[in-house]
Amino acid sequence: MDSLRRSIGRVLALATITMACSAANWLPLESDGVHDPTAPGVKHLQQPAEALKVLPPDTTGNHVRWVEALEKGAINPRDRLFSKAPTQIREDDILLNLNGGMPIVRFPHRAHTLWLDCGNCHDHLFKAKAGANKFSMFAILQGEQCGVCHGAVSFPLTECSRCHSVARSGPSRVPAASPGGGAAPATR
Amino acid sequence: MSRRRATRLGVLGPAALLFAAASLDFVPHAAAEYADVVLNKRAEREGVRPVVFPHWFHRIRFRCKVCHSELGFKMRVGSNDVLMSDIIDGRFCGACHNNQIAWGPERCDLCHTGKPGLPSGIYGGHETGGPGRW
Structure with a gap:
């Protein structure tokens, strides 16, 4: 005892x-x-x-899962000050890095458009056409492309598998849509 | 192993460890909250402390696009020229820091809280140890 x-x-x-x-x-x-x-x-x-x-915990960055916090309503940040234009949420996913060695990248438009305007990325960072963009981890690690935010304010670049999330055995293996997931993915 | 060699190892081992620990201590600590931005292009030259902008505080209340689309803040530290006259006229921070949404521009001390001497930049351990640092 x-x-x-x-x-x-x-x-x-x-x-x-x-x-x-x-x-x-x-x-x-x-x-x-x-x-x-x-x-x-x-x-x-x-x-x-x-x-x-009080926000959903993470292991890195601010130790907050910001997208989850937004999706679950733990936070409700304003989406505009003056503009009358309604928020545009895009739901599809884009698969990237189809021919590389790492697992395929699933880019969820929804998680990004919850926070950002289309014009924050298109077209000065990425052309709005699947397959039209050349990605480079080297550039990203230097703070270009995805690295403009990831590694500065969004989850850092040490979290490889959060982007490289789809096993390399064909797009049929896309995991079930998570809160950040969406409709049928376009591929690059 | 000879006794002399063992003694030498016994002294050098801990000394080396101590040295390693001490040199680790000289690596700058990324202690700030992730994505804190220090603005010091003009502040100290004008006689006030640098500004600390906490991304974490603002993103609880506003989505990225409010500042980075509507208000015109470029997503690159150092690329935004923000003058107090802009803020007083309601541009940049002044769109909210106007005593209506948030405290007004006369509350100098609430934004100018940075350590003197800090260079402008984004703080809080955003670096990856990748090519940018090699």
Whole structure:
């Protein structure tokens, strides 16, 4: 009985430590290295931990799954200030990197158009035609193409399998549409 | 192994470890919240602290396209010339920071909270250790 109590105690202690560690993902503004702790305004600003701990957790970036947060209604960010134009959500997926060595990339338009306007990517970053764009991981890692956002504000480029997500045995293996997924994918 | 060699290893081993730990400490820490932007093209030259723009705070309240499409912020650190006169006239940050949607431009201290000397840039561990750093 004693040993059982002891092991329960150990598990609880371990859980506490784990929780303490995961809560430490978000540094207080005063010690995050970019804010000046002596600046008079800092104490009035919202702390990241307060805002982010209630959102779907991730293992990297802001430690928030932002698309999931939006899809589940955990956040409801405004989509325009002045414009009258309604949000355009595009639902299809594009398969990329069909001939490479890594798993095929499934690009979900929905997850991207929830946040962005078509004009944020088309046509200065990507031509709006499947097959018309040449992608390069080298360019992406340098902050071009997908790397304009991924690696800066969207999930970082260490998360290979989030984009390279479709096993290389034909487009018939496209996984069932996730919350970010959509209709029949176009291929490149 | 001779005793002398073992002693030497016993001293050098921990010393090497200590040195490795100390040099790791010199690698700059990406401590800021992911995607924090420091704006310091003009701030310090004009006598105020740099601005820290937290993407995480703003994306809870606005989708990317509000600022990066409607307000005209280019998606590249350093490529936006934002003057206080623009903000006071309601452009860029001033579209919201106008005392209606968010605090107004006279609340200098709330945005100009950055550490003096920080260069403009995007902070928070966005780098991958990939070619951009090699």
